[in-house]
Amino acid sequence: MYTQAKSNNESKPITLTTLARMKADKVKIACLTAYDASFAALVDEAGIDVVLVGDSLGNVIQGHATTVPVTVDDIVYHTKLVARGLKRAFLIADMPFLSYPTPALALANAGRLMQEGGAKMVKLEGSGHQADIVRYLAENGVPVCAHLGLRPQFVHKLGGYMVQGRQAKAAKQMLDDAQLLEKAGADLILLELVPTDLAAKIAAKVEVPVIGIGAGPKVDGQILVLYDMLDITPGRKPKFVRNFMADGGTLSEAVAAYIKAVRNRSYPAAEHSFD
């Protein structure tokens, strides 16, 4: 294929300041995962705000049952590909399983994702226990997204993929962790599989934007795995996924429909959320 990435999307690149302003202005932030340059260009052109090179690539690209086998080299490689396709969207790369057990190792691996991969932020699956790591990264100029709620890297410890924070004690712990991680320097919080009311409470209590996946509509933005919303992923999809290809049309139209639905709050609806 003798093609050169070409974009009509000439608006200014999204930064953390843009995302903070969107939260303040109550404009919902639309995010998707991507793993290669072509899809990155397609979602960027459609106007997506944030692209995540998720370790979900272990599932949807590599065909593993979990994200546990994904390595730092894998994420660096896919982040490089995605960075080449983006003009405007803010690029986040996932820290894979066991790549952030200590502040020093976390910094070395986050450095690779930013310097070799071109990421502008790293995401780690955290809890209050990761506060020192988040602080160390932030102090060294690494923007951090803290992923709370269901943390798929912990699947073998949890015994499955289930909604988190349903009991009062666990809900309070998650709220405390979100505040602690924000204080430690996290610039973004991602909540996965969290009841709507708890997610809303966390989004109201922290100043940084809160992005949800299976966390209901009352957060500052939404993210989905690109292959799920395009109905490419084989097998049964989680309840929170909506197939944006269902109405027909092109891939670009499906991504545009997703962005529109996030912005006008029609996605996620009650049937995609947990009480």
Ligand code: KIV
């Ligand atoms: O790895 C990933 O794609 C993620 C999303 C599920 C948010 O963390």
